[in-house]
Amino acid sequence: xxxxxxxxxxxxxxxxxxxxxxxxxxxxxxxxxxxxxxxxxxxxxxxxxxxxxxxxxxxxxxxxxxxxxxxxxxxxxxxxxxxxxxxxxxxxxxxxxxxxxxxxxxxxxxxxxxxxxxxxxxxxxxxxxxxxxxxxxxxxxxxxxxxxxxxxxxxxxxxxxxxxxxxxxxxxxxxxxxxxxxxxxxxxxxxxxxxxxxxxxxxxxxxxxxxxxxxxxxxxxxxxxxxxxxxxxxxxxxxxxxxxxxxxxxxxxxxxxxxxxxxxxxxxxxxxxxxxxxxxxxxxxxxxxxxxxxxxxxxxxxxxxxxxxxxxxxxxxxxxxxxxxxxxxxxxxxxxxxxxxxxxxxx
Numbered sequence: 326x327x328x329x330x331x332x333x334x335x336x337x338x339x340x341x342x343x344x345x346x347x348x349x350x351x352x353x354x355x356x357x358x359x360x361x362x363x364x365x366x367x368x369x370x371x372x373x374x375x376x377x378x379x380x381x382x383x384x385x386x387x388x389x390x391x392x393x394x395x396x397x398x399x400x401x402x403x404x405x406x407x408x409x410x411x412x413x414x415x416x417x418x419x420x421x422x423x424x425x426x427x428x429x430x431x432x433x434x435x436x437x438x439x440x441x442x443x444x445x446x447x448x449x450x451x452x453x454x455x456x457x458x459x460x461x462x463x464x465x466x467x468x469x470x471x472x473x474x475x476x477x478x479x480x481x482x483x484x485x486x487x488x489x490x491x492x493x494x495x496x497x498x499x500x501x502x503x504x505x506x507x508x509x510x511x512x513x514x515x516x517x518x519x520x521x522x523x524x525x526x527x528x529x530x531x532x533x534x535x536x537x538x539x540x541x542x543x544x545x546x547x548x549x550x551x552x553x554x555x556x557x558x559x560x561x562x563x564x565x566x567x568x569x570x571x572x573x574x575x576x577x578x579x580x581x582x583x584x585x586x587x588x589x590x591x592x593x594x595x596x597x598x599x600x601x602x603x604x605x606x607x608x609x610x611x612x613x614x615x616x617x618x619x620x621x622x623x624x625x626x627x628x629x630x631x632x633x634x635x636x637x638x639x640x641x642x643x644x645x646x647x648x649x650x651x652x653x654x655x656x657x658x659x660x661x662x663x664x665x666x667x668x669x670x671x672x
Contacts (some may be wrong), residue, residue, distance in 0.1 A: 327359050327648055328370035331629050333409075334528035334553050336501040338453055342623060343645060344557065346634040351391025352381035353580070353636045359395045362641055368647050369404070375531070375557070375632050377413035378443050378460055379424050383584045384507050386423040393446035401448040405423035410447065411454035413531075414439040416461045418478065429479045431490040440493050442496055455490070455499040456531055459506040468590030470540070470552060470672040471492035480639070483514045487524040494525055503529035503557070509544055514551055527554055529629065536567055537599050537620050537671040539664065546627055555629035558622045562633075562644075563671065569604040569619035595670035602663045606660055612650060615640075619647035621660060 329342045345366040350359040359595045363374070380392035388662040393412065400408065414436060415421060417429035425442070428435050443452060459466055462480035463473070493499045502525055504512060512530065519526045530549060534556060541549075542555060549556055562568060570577040581591070600614075607617040635641035 328645075331345075331373075333454070333501070333554075333629050334555050336454075336528040337525055338409050338501060338528070340373040340630050341371045342390055342628075342630050343371050343577065344375050344411075344630040344632045345371055346559065346632040347374065347376045347392050347396055348380045348382040348490075349634055350381060350395045352383075352385075352388050353583075354483055355607050356395045356398065358637075360399050361638065362594045362635065363396070365641060366483050366645070367408070371645070372407060373409045373630055375559075376447075377415070377440055378446075379413075379415045379421060379458070379488055382580075384421055384424070389423050390442075390446055393443055397446050397448035405449060409453045410449065410566070411456060411503070412443050412447065412452055413456040413458035416457060416459045418461070418463075419459070429461070431486040431489070432455060433485065433492070436486070436489045437493065438539070440498050444498060451497055452499045453663050454501050454503050454529065454594075455493070456503040456505045456529075457486075457507075460508070460511050462506055462511070464506075468671075474670045483518040484522050484524070487515065487518055487522065491524050492636060501525070501528045503527060505531040505559075507532065512545070512548060512552070512554065516554075530554050531557040531559055531632070533560045533590075534622060534625075534628070535561045535563045536621055536660070536664075537563055537596055537667075538670070539669050540658035540672045543669075549627055556625070556627055557629050557630050557632060558625070559632045561622040562615060562618055563591065566596070566671075567603065567614055569600055569614040572597065572600055572604065577645060590671050593671055595667045599663065599670045602667065603660075606659055606663065609655065613643065615643055616647040616650055619644055620650040620652055623650075624652040624657075625647050 330339050333340050353531050376392050376396050381388050415424045415429050425438055463476045463478055490502050504527055516525050565579045604614040607614040633644040
């Protein structure tokens with residue numbers, strides 16, 4: 326096993342290049358299964374765990390906060406200083422009145438409430454990386470890809486958000502801050518504001534990134550490099566699509582079929598032929614489509630860590646073992662040939 330470690334942007338956090346995502350905990354996975362995953366992942370050298378106050382996904386009133394509670398039960402039994410723990414504050418404009426009574430603006434009152442709630446559930450005194458789960462302002466999200474000015478709405482001033490987070494850092498409740506599902510304008514506003522106002526600097530960007538969603542490549546890769554804000558790639562398996570299981574069996578078990586609301590990004594016309602092409606390449610390489618998909622994100626120089634998720638131990642083992650696949654120039658060229666034929670089919 327060749328798990329590697331890197332310093333996360335301008336922070337002092339040293340994270341494994343594989344991060345265990347937890348959004349299945351409390352809905353698709355029981356507490357016992359979740360703790361088994363956490364034990365196995367950390368035994369393999371993974372020190373980075375990512376969660377969120379609104380998890381599990383899909384969000385529901387009767388399961389909200391379950392994931393943090395489950396992770397907190399595990400954290401309490403393990404050495405806290407060995408783990409880099411990340412969580413997120415839910416943003417506005419997504420409904421979910423059951424998350425903090427629907428008060429999701431990124432202002433001082435709401436962010437303090439979100440952090441203190443997460444700390445209690447996670448049974449810890451501090452959060453290593455605290456992320457804004459998605460922008461508060463009007464932006465295309467979760468399968469949308471075109472900005473629409475007709476959907477404009479008010480949002481909290483960037484300086485107010487950063488000042489609120491700065492107070493929480495000064496109190497020792499969080500160590501560093503990151504963004505998620507963010508776009509170039511938002512990232513630069515946060516970076517410029519932090520510099521102008523001497524406020525904490527964003528150290529990471531958690532966005533979707535996989536073989537069929539490479540929006541980051543054209544929108545944020547250069548900015549991430551020049552500003553030292555690396556990618557934390559979530560959904561490297563494209564919600565299981567890149568395993569090709571839904572191609573082989575459209576009714577296959579998985580969150581795409583088990584829950585509503587996951588089709589928007591992956592029902593676009595070039596998705597299926599792209600998945601078939603990548604699956605055919607995996608067969609040529611004598612590996613599974615899942616291994617190819619994960620090895621792709623693991624091999625990206627701009628990706629500090631890839632966030633994996635699993636609903637059973639076989640999946641988790643395969644996901645982690647994909648780190649051992651030797652990525653070559655020939656594989657890279659084959660990937661790019663497919664990418665140019667089916668360009669970014671699921672933005």
